[in-house]
Amino acid sequence: MKERSLGSTGVKVSPIGLGCWALGGNSYGNIRDEESLGALETAWDSGANFYDTADVYGEGHSENLIGKFLKGKPRDKIFVATKAGWDFYPADRKPFQRAADASGKISHAGHHKNFEPAYLRFACEQSLRRLGTEAIDLYQLHNPSLEQIQRGEAVGVLEKLKKEGKIRFLGISVHTEAEALAAIEDPRMEALQVIFNLLDQRMKEKVFSEAQRKRVGILAREPLASGLLTGKYAPSHEFPKNDHRRRWNAEKREIDWKKIRLLQDVLKDQNISLQQAALEYILAFEAVTVVIPGAKTPAQVTGNLQASAAPRLTAETVLALRELYGNELVFKQGLIPR
Ligand SMILES: NC(=O)c1ccc[n+]([C@@H]2O[C@H](COP(=O)([O-])OP(=O)(O)OC[C@H]3O[C@@H](n4cnc5c(N)ncnc54)[C@H](OP(=O)(O)O)[C@@H]3O)[C@@H](O)[C@H]2O)c1
Secondary structure (H helix, E strand, O other), rough: OOOOOOOOOOOOOOEEEEEHHHHOOEOOOOOOOOHHHHHHHHHHHHHEEEEEEOOOOOOOOOOOOHHHHHHOOOHHEEEEEEEEEEEEOOOOHHHOOOOOOOOOOOOOOOOEOOOOHHHHHHHHHHHHHHOOOOOOEEEEEEEOHHHHHOOOOOHHHHHHHHHHHOOOEEEEEOHHHHHHHHHHHOOOOOOEEEEEEEEOHHOOOOOOHHHHOOOOOEEEEEEOOHHHHHOOOOOOOOOOOOEHHHHHHHHHHHHHHHHHHOOOOHOOOOOOOOOHHHHHHHHHHOOOOOOOOOOOOOEEEEEHHHHHHOOOOOOOHHHHHHHHHHHOOHHOOOOOOO
């Protein structure tokens, strides 16, 4: 795989990495650790060297598995990105009081947002321990609010951790265009993680060009729209209890399904699956450094890495997919949260 530069960091990484949320084991249905470790090894054997996780994925479990996988590997050839900001630690594990978050936001799993300096320092030490590494390659703030981004205090903590050698680069993962633009206003920002896929292309309007201009690397997350872009989840599909997709909005699922059928129609004579086209479409954007499809099994990893090994999307098809998003009525029905 031809590597791409991560913004101004001077680091090059594989354009397809591995998203490791599902490996946490409590958000994407049942998953076995042997399969997860197999997925990590398959990615590495196939030339992927970028792994994205977060401390909260399985409350440390995803990071623990990555720590196991890193053992005995050439550490300087593997790029590990993790995140902090969702506080899942029991109160008695922390050497300080929890400060109430201004947004008061609580995740579906009951975790609180926490970007307090003392908490971020504590969380970083815990991630270093679980990953069994001296430094985290990319440390990202995990979904801070617009106000928290604008305040810049949490980035200041990451800057100090960088000076101390605990992290190599700093970044942020956000939801909205306004948050993304505010994040890259900060000259200290080195990487920006955003949702970008065939069903949600908001970031290509302003954020991509601004990030390129400011030399901030882009990580494209949820590239398969959490699995929808495999075409295997019709609205009638029921997800198990331990799967976050169970909470998807029924109306939005119907709309997304119509979009998927339109996309499949564009691709019908192209000899490429929707899932691989979804990844190749993202790679067609120069602003994107790395796309991080989540995968639970070695077979899924292999399927995703085939996307860059044999690019098959023609410029005409890329344009057709782009126009479909911009012009087709069903794509304009708003982005109701899933
Ligand atoms: N706030 C944040 O910062 C945030 C939020 C979300 C994600 N992320 C990051 O982005 C990464 C990617 O997002 P995601 O994992 O949520 O969603 P995704 O990559 O869009 O979709 C992952 C799902 O697609 C299906 N899949 C993947 N490869 C496949 C293949 N080859 N064949 C068939 N099905 C396949 C699997 O579904 P099944 O499990 O149903 O088989 C898998 O769980 C995450 O792992 C995480 O690192 C970050």
